[in-house]
Every structure is written in structure tokens, then in C-alpha cells.
Amino acid sequence: LSLSLSHLQFWGAPPSLPAQSSASCLSIPCHLPNSSTAFSDPRGLRLTLAVMEVDGPIRLGSRRSHGRVANIGNRTQQVCSYWLEGRCNRDPCKFPHDSGELAMASRLNGVSNKRSNVAVDDNVGPGGRRNVAARWGRSRGGKGGKIYVDGRRKIRDTPCAFFLRGNCVKGDQCNFLHAHSTTPDMSFVSQLTGHEKAVRAIALPAGTDKLYSAGQDQTIRVWDCRTGQCSNVISMGTDIGCLLSESGWLFVGLLNEIKAWNLQTKGEQSLAGPKGQVHALAVCNDMLLSGVQDGNILAWKFSSITNMFEPAASFWGHTGAVVTLEASGGKLYSGSMDQSIRVWDLSTGQCIQTLQGHTNVVMGLLSWEQFLLSCSLDGTVKVWGVSQSGIHEVQYTHPEDHSSSEALDGVLSLCGYMDQQGKAILLCSYNDNTVRLYELPSFTERGVLFSREEVRALHVGPDGLVFSGDSKGEIKVWRWAPSP
Numbered sequence: 495l496s497l498s499l500s501h502l503q504f505w506g507a508p509p510s511l512p513a514q515s516s517a518s519c520l521s522i523p524c525h526l527p528n529s530s531t532a533f534s535d536p537r538g539l540r541l542t543l544a545v546m547e548v549d550g551p552i553r554l555g556s557r558r559s560h561g562r563v564a565n566i567g568n569r570t571q572q573v574c575s576y577w578l579e580g581r582c583n584r585d586p587c588k589f590p591h592d593s594g595e596l597a598m599a600s601r602l603n604g605v606s607n608k609r610s611n612v613a614v615d616d617n618v619g620p621g622g623r624r625n626v627a628a629r630w631g632r633s634r635g636g637k638g639g640k641i642y643v644d645g646r647r648k649i650r651d652t653p654c655a656f657f658l659r660g661n662c663v664k665g666d667q668c669n670f671l672h673a674h675s676t677t678p679d680m681s682f683v684s685q686l687t688g689h690e691k692a693v694r695a696i697a698l699p700a701g702t703d704k705l706y707s708a709g710q711d712q713t714i715r716v717w718d719c720r721t722g723q724c725s726n727v728i729s730m731g732t733d734i735g736c737l738l739s740e741s742g743w744l745f746v747g748l749l750n751e752i753k754a755w756n757l758q759t760k761g762e763q764s765l766a767g768p769k770g771q772v773h774a775l776a777v778c779n780d781m782l783l784s785g786v787q788d789g790n791i792l793a794w795k796f797s798s799i800t801n802m803f804e805p806a807a808s809f810w811g812h813t814g815a816v817v818t819l820e821a822s823g824g825k826l827y828s829g830s831m832d833q834s835i836r837v838w839d840l841s842t843g844q845c846i847q848t849l850q851g852h853t854n855v856v857m858g859l860l861s862w863e864q865f866l867l868s869c870s871l872d873g874t875v876k877v878w879g880v881s882q883s884g885i886h887e888v889q890y891t892h893p894e895d896h897s898s899s900e901a902l903d904g905v906l907s908l909c910g911y912m913d914q915q916g917k918a919i920l921l922c923s924y925n926d927n928t929v930r931l932y933e934l935p936s937f938t939e940r941g942v943l944f945s946r947e948e949v950r951a952l953h954v955g956p957d958g959l960v961f962s963g964d965s966k967g968e969i970k971v972w973r974w975a976p977s978p
Contacts, residue, residue, distance in 0.1 A: 677941020873902020
């Protein structure tokens with residue numbers, strides 16, 4: 495039997511195959527999503543399996559059956575396909591839901607379940623343990639796969655996709671993790687739903703009880719922090735790239751302009767000048783700074799005479815869109831789609847250094863003590879320090895043990911927080927639908943937060959609150975656990 499599986503992962507080495515002197519090869523058609531008649535794993539590994547001879551093709555009624563069928567006693571039964579996928583809502587169901595005996599008999603007859611999420615173990619001697627499991631949905635290269643023994647049931651550390659959607663019907667019988675996180679340091683509080691597309695930015699102005707979120711659906715939603723309800727929806731009529739709250743103002747990055755809202759007086763001003771989408775905003779030295787699609791960085795200053803923001807400076811140098819800004823110590827750091835980071839002296843407006851090292855878009859920047867942290871779609875987080883000569887150099891790259899040919903999950907955003915013990919915690923969102931917590935400076939992993947889709951927006955609020963917005967339009971509210 496020569497087959498090609500794109501949705502099966504092989505754990506460990508395959509079991510020893512019986513001698514073919516008393517066996518013949520039987521070709522059994524396999525109907526798997528996006529698979530071909532040639533049988534290779536995702537890495538292109540060709541596998542040839544010897545199958546004991548069986549009496550002809552297996553049929554169910556007048557149809558040929560390719561899976562989920564087992565002969566038990568004198569009767570043929572079919573395991574409920576919806577139950578195997580975790581979404582059967584029939585009670586009672588005319589098809590069996592207990593796959594233990596059926597799955598074993600099916601395997602003995604040379605037939606495998608199509609999308610079974612039942613952990614199957616074959617003991618084939620030391621070093622020869624194999625476990626085959628099917629991926630669910632649009633898996634994006636998750637880092638899960640470990641198995642925990644819970645009585646007789648085995649639970650993977652991969653989260654159940656149906657649980658995250660709120661509709662897993664297996665309950666305690668599910669073989670995947672039913673949890674929003676793996677860390678005891680942070681608890682899931684609530685979920686805010688309303689955006690129809692990806693959440694791009696979150697802002698919580700100081701001294702208010704209102705949370706602002708911007709979505710790819712071209713709306714800004716205002717949430718009441720006391721009730722968790724959406725109190726207002728503001729349609730902007732164009733794409734929203736970013737939000738920033740500072741000194742009683744809320745700034746909104748739009749296409750070809752920036753909206754400035756005074757939250758106290760309800761005044762509004764439109765700042766013209768950007769050419770293309772405004773992706774990033776920052777405030778430093780009494781200047782409002784914006785990163786724009788055309789690679790330009792524009793600056794405005796507020797005039798107490800005119801009571802308006804007026805153009806102050808522009809910074810040219812990037813050859814791609816500026817997607818992230820960080821201001822600290824009189825310097826401005828800008829990350830771009832041109833894969834570089836530029837360091838600007840705000841007093842002179844000059845670029846004093848260009849940092850090269852990332853091999854994909856620089857998505858986020860963060861200042862921590864005397865260091866600059868950067869994340870990229872190349873899957874790495876880099877720590878930059880200043881040498882004695884005043885030059886920024888890479889001090890550390892996480893992960894440090896990956897090869898140049900290894901594909902990593904891209905890092906989409908990052909933010910920092912001080913936990914209850916005063917330790918610096920870095921939160922990084924990856925495009926495998928996780929947010930990972932690292933303790934600085936060791937980069938010791940403190941846990942993982944799970945989401946239905948990739949998290950594009952992270953925001954740290956007061957009183958231990960953390961907000962994450964994903965590409966499905968959902969916002970999750972987390973809270974750091976109090977000190978013991």
C-alpha cells in the first residue's frame with residue numbers, strides 16, 4: 495500500500511512491518527482533504543505499508559466505504575463522523591459514539607478513521623512508539639503535541655478548536671485541551687464580541703472607564719469597562735490602521751489622514767499630510783509621530799495659540815511602509831516592511847543608525863530599560879543594546895537555537911508588563927493563534943494564551959488587565975493573578 499497523507503503527523507518511528515511472505519499488497523483508496531493518490535507526509539517522506547490480505551473491498555450497503563467502518567461480531571457499524579469531529583448534536587444518535595472498540599477493530603481490518611481525534615498508541619519496543627493524529631481545521635503549525643495522562647484518557651496540550659468557539663460537545667471526553675491558557679499567572683475574564691473583521695488596535699485612555707477598539711470592518715467600538723457592553727459604534731468609512739490615547743486625546747490612524755479627538759471637550763481635528771495608510775502612532779517630545787504607508791514619518795505639534803495640531807517635521811529614509819514606532823530617551827525607533835529598524839535623533843531629525851538583522855517585516859518595537867526589543871514575521875525577537883561606542887548591536891535573538899532553514903511562526907506584536915513580583919514579562923503574539931509569555935531577561939516561558947485566530951492587537955491596562963484582539967474580531971480580557 496503506497497499512500498500520501500497531508501493531514502497525518504507521525505510521532506516517533508513507524509512500527510516493524512510483518513514479513514511479506516504471507517502478505518500481499520492491497521490498494522485501498524483514501525479520500526482525505528487535499529491529498530493525492532501518492533502517499534507522502536508534509537515533509538515529502540514516502541511511506542510504504544504492508545497490509546495483511548483481506549477478503550475484498552469493504553462495503554456498507556451498496557456503497558464502497560473508505561473509513562469509519564468496523565466489523566464487530568456479525569454486524570457492520572459506522573462511527574458517527576460528526577462525533578469524531580466534535581460537533582454531533584444528536585441525542586440519541588443512530589451511529590455509535592464510542593469509538594474505542596470500533597476504532598480498534600477498524601485498525602485491525604486495515605481501515606483507518608478519517609479525522610479521528612482519538613489518541614492511538616502502538617507499543618513497538620524501545621524507541622519505536624508511534625502516535626498518529628489528525629489535524630483539525632486550519633492548523634497553523636501549532637507547537638502542541640505533548641500528551642498528558644488523565645486516568646485512562648490522554649489529553650494533548652493543543653487547545654480544542656471547538657472549545658475556543660464555545661461549541662465542543664465532547665466535554666470531558668475530548669482529547670484536546672479545554673482551556674484558554676496554560677499559565678496559572680493569568681486568568682481569562684471575558685470576551686467582547688462585535689467586530690465583524692480583524693481587530694487592529696486597542697486603546698484604554700487613562701482615567702476613563704471606556705475601552706476603544708478599531709477593526710478592519712472600518713468601525714471603532716466603545717466598550718463600557720464596568721459592564722463589558724458596547725456603548726457606541728463609530729463608523730469611520732475607511733480602513734483604520736492604529737489607535738493611540740495620550741493626554742486626554744484619542745488619535746486614529748486612517749487612510750491619508752489622522753483623526754484627533756479631544757475626549758474631554760469632544761473636539762475633533764483632521765490632520766492631513768499622510769500619503770497612504772497610517773500604520774503606527776507615537777508621542778515624544780510634545781510631538782505626535784506617525785508611520786505611513788509610503789515610508790515617511792510625519793510629526794505634528796500642538797499649538798496653544800491656534801489650539802490645533804500643526805506640522806512640525808518629517809523623517810525620510812525607509813523604502814517600505816513604516817508599521818511600528820517606539821519613542822524613548824529622545825530617540826525614535828521605526829520598524830518597516832523593508833525589514834530594517836531606523837534610529838532617529840528627534841532633536842535634529844536625522845537618522846543616526848539603520849539596524850539590519852531581521853529577514854522579514856519588523857512588526858513591533860518595545861523599549862525595556864536600556865534595551866530595544868524588536869519582533870518580526872521571520873519568527874524572531876531580537877534584543878538590541880548600545881555598545882560603548884554608542885552603536886546599537888544585537889545582544890540576543892530568541893529563539894537562539896533555530897537554523898536558518900527552519901520555518902518559524904511569525905511574531906505579530908509584543909508588549910510588556912511587570913508582574914506581581916516585579917518581574918518583567920514580555921507578551922508576544924504569533925501567527926499560530928497563540929500569545930506567549932516570556933520572563934525577561936532569561937526568556938523563560940511562563941505560559942501560553944490561546945485564541946481562535948491570530949492575535950493582531952495587544953494592550954496592557956491598569957490593575958493587571960491585558961486585552962488581546964484577534965483576526966476573527968474578538969477581544970479577550972485577561973487579568974494577572976494576585977500574588978499568593
